[in-house]
Amino acid sequence: MQWNRPLAACLLTLMYGCAAYAGATERLARESPAGTTERLATERLATERLATERSATERSATERSATERSAREPPAGAREPPAGAREPPAGSGVSQTQKPDWAAQRQLGRMLFFDPRLSADGSVSCATCHDAQHSYTVGVPVRAGVNGRLGSRHPPSLDDVGARTALFWDGRSPSLEEQALYPIVGATEMANSVQSVAAYVNAQAGYRDLFSRYSRATTLSSADVCAALAAFERTIVSPRSAFDEYYFGHNTLALAPAARRGWSIFSGKGNCIKCHVVSRSNRYFSDSAYHNTGVGVRNDQRDLGRFYSTISVADRGKFRTPSLRNVAARAPYMHDGSLESLAEVVDYYNQGGTPNEELDPVVKPLHLTENELSDVVSFLQSL
Ligand code: HEC
Ligand code: HEC
Numbered sequence: 001m002q003w004n005r006p007l008a009a010c011l012l013t014l015m016y017g018c019a020a021y022a023g024a025t026e027r028l029a030r031e032s033p034a035g036t037t038e039r040l041a042t043e044r045l046a047t048e049r050l051a052t053e054r055s056a057t058e059r060s061a062t063e064r065s066a067t068e069r070s071a072r073e074p075p076a077g078a079r080e081p082p083a084g085a086r087e088p089p090a091g092s093g094v095s096q097t098q099k100p101d102w103a104a105q106r107q108l109g110r111m112l113f114f115d116p117r118l119s120a121d122g123s124v125s126c127a128t129c130h131d132a133q134h135s136y137t138v139g140v141p142v143r144a145g146v147n148g149r150l151g152s153r154h155p156p157s158l159d160d161v162g163a164r165t166a167l168f169w170d171g172r173s174p175s176l177e178e179q180a181l182y183p184i185v186g187a188t189e190m191a192n193s194v195q196s197v198a199a200y201v202n203a204q205a206g207y208r209d210l211f212s213r214y215s216r217a218t219t220l221s222s223a224d225v226c227a228a229l230a231a232f233e234r235t236i237v238s239p240r241s242a243f244d245e246y247y248f249g250h251n252t253l254a255l256a257p258a259a260r261r262g263w264s265i266f267s268g269k270g271n272c273i274k275c276h277v278v279s280r281s282n283r284y285f286s287d288s289a290y291h292n293t294g295v296g297v298r299n300d301q302r303d304l305g306r307f308y309s310t311i312s313v314a315d316r317g318k319f320r321t322p323s324l325r326n327v328a329a330r331a332p333y334m335h336d337g338s339l340e341s342l343a344e345v346v347d348y349y350n351q352g353g354t355p356n357e358e359l360d361p362v363v364k365p366l367h368l369t370e371n372e373l374s375d376v377v378s379f380l381q382s383l
Contacts, residue, residue, distance in 0.1 A: 102231070104213035109232025111207070112225060118197055119190035120146050126183065126229070129155040135330035136161075136236060141337025144188075151188035152303065154337030157330050160323055162234035165288050169319045169335040172309045176230035181222065194222040201225055238325040242382040248283065255382055262379025265372055270349070272376075274362050275321045285324035285383070292317040293363050294354030295334045303336065316358050328381040342377045 112118060116125040129143045130136040136158035144150050153169055167173040173182065183189035184197055201207050202219050211220050211228075243263075245254030255263065267273040276285040290306040296317040306318035319335050333339045339348060350373060352365035368376070 100214035102214055104210045105228050105231045106235055107232075108207060108210040109228035109230065110235075111210075112201070112229055113232055117200055118184060118192060118225075120192045120196070124190050129183075129189070130158050135159050135238075135326050137330050139331065141332055145183075145186065146189070146191040149188045149191070151186075152301065153335050154332065156322065157326070158233055158236050159238040159326050160284060161236060163284060166320070170306045170309055171290065171320050176233050177223070177226050180226035180229040184222075184225075197225060198222050238323075241325065243379075244283070246382075247278070248280070256378065258375050258378035259382040260379075261372075262375035262377070262382075265368065265376050266379055270366060270368070270376060271362050272349070275360075276324050277321075283325070286321040288321070290315065290318035290320055291360045291363075292356065292358040293319075293349075294356055294359050295319070295336065295338065295348075297356045298336075298338060298354050305335070314358065317356060318358070324380065324383050327383055342380045343373070346373050346376045346380075 113126045113130075116122050116128070118125065124146050129138055129145075131138055137155045141154050142150050142152065143155065156169060161167075161176065167176065167179045173179040181194070184192050185194065198219075198221060207220070211217075211224065215224065217224070242254050242259070245251045246260075265272075266276075275287055275289070275291055277287045278285050292305075294317070296303040296305050296319065302317075304316050306315040306320075307313070309315075327333075328342060331341055333342070333345050339345045346368075349363065350366045350368050353359055353363040
């Protein structure tokens, strides 16, 4: 293969950047929250590098000629996509002058989401940790990524994820497009590099074909991969629930009496609705804000949550209020998956959370009776 000098240099720079980024992510994973300042600095560095890489990838996508394209293939000995990798069905023939077919982008995103070949050793897909059968999360607190590496947080459900204003339990990512690169390169998730992923995806005729239905570019950049994943993720919406029928559909009989009693506790003396906001204009049971309910200080491995993004002492131990739609379908609960059932969650709030300096004043002992606790659980099961 002929190497185009400037392009090869550019590729090497990218590879170096990626290795450094993977290293940074690994360090992040190893660090305890005590090394916060360092962790923040590393995370900033990683994000900046990510941004540089992405714009470099975008630039080269538009400037590339046919020879340059072949020069971009991974050098001999580099990790090649495994032979015989599953290829999506091909066959379109849609002309470049036609309108972009965005359904093809969503379909591409769906296939990528379920494709384990996006990971370094072909063993982990997005769906490994975001299982469609489990409200797009998993039934264990933490699921291992490539080589059995464990992170420290529970995967959030992706139901209605397109409606969120910030992503991750601490809100550190602003968009689905930006977010998607984290798990692809993250050491505790897919541990891959942007180059390998782009090379693999471009080697699949079916993926290229879907891409050609909505883009004039001839090869996919890593940003295109992330955009397709994001387009698919926006199609994940929670099912219509008994509560929707009751509240939005004005059908009183849609909720059983226990669930109705639970709703009045939830929206009354339980104080739940102060954070899990629901109204005619907000069906997500979340105020999209960050609160300390004490879960982050329950064990020795403290997780300071939002503090890692803002370095504001007041944000220690705060996490984003999660949506409660479809919540019964996704035990265990909380950012660390430490509460096994809805009954445990309600019990936790009834005891007033876990005391700590930043505990939200709204979280305090509720003195609910056994029957009331069980009514709140019935209500949560109706969402
Ligand atoms: C090994 C498990 C694992 C894999 C693989 C994985 N994720 Fe995740 N995902 C997580 C965890 C854990 C979090 C929460 C991390 C945090 O908050 O710090 C998360 C968070 C997210 C979020 C934020 C959701 C929200 O409500 O804030 C999105 C979106 C997401 N992942 C999409 C993806 C996509 C797309 C892929 C594949 C490219 C993927 N994930 C692969 C474990 C995984
Ligand atoms: C001060 C704000 C606040 C109040 C009040 C509150 N919550 Fe929460 N809720 C949160 C936050 C923040 C989380 C995530 C905490 C974490 O993961 O560390 C959460 C998590 C949950 C979860 C887990 C969801 C999941 O997907 O893991 C459930 C269920 C829940 N709350 C129900 C309730 C109920 C029922 C009440 C009332 C008894 C209540 N909440 C009161 C803010 C609040």
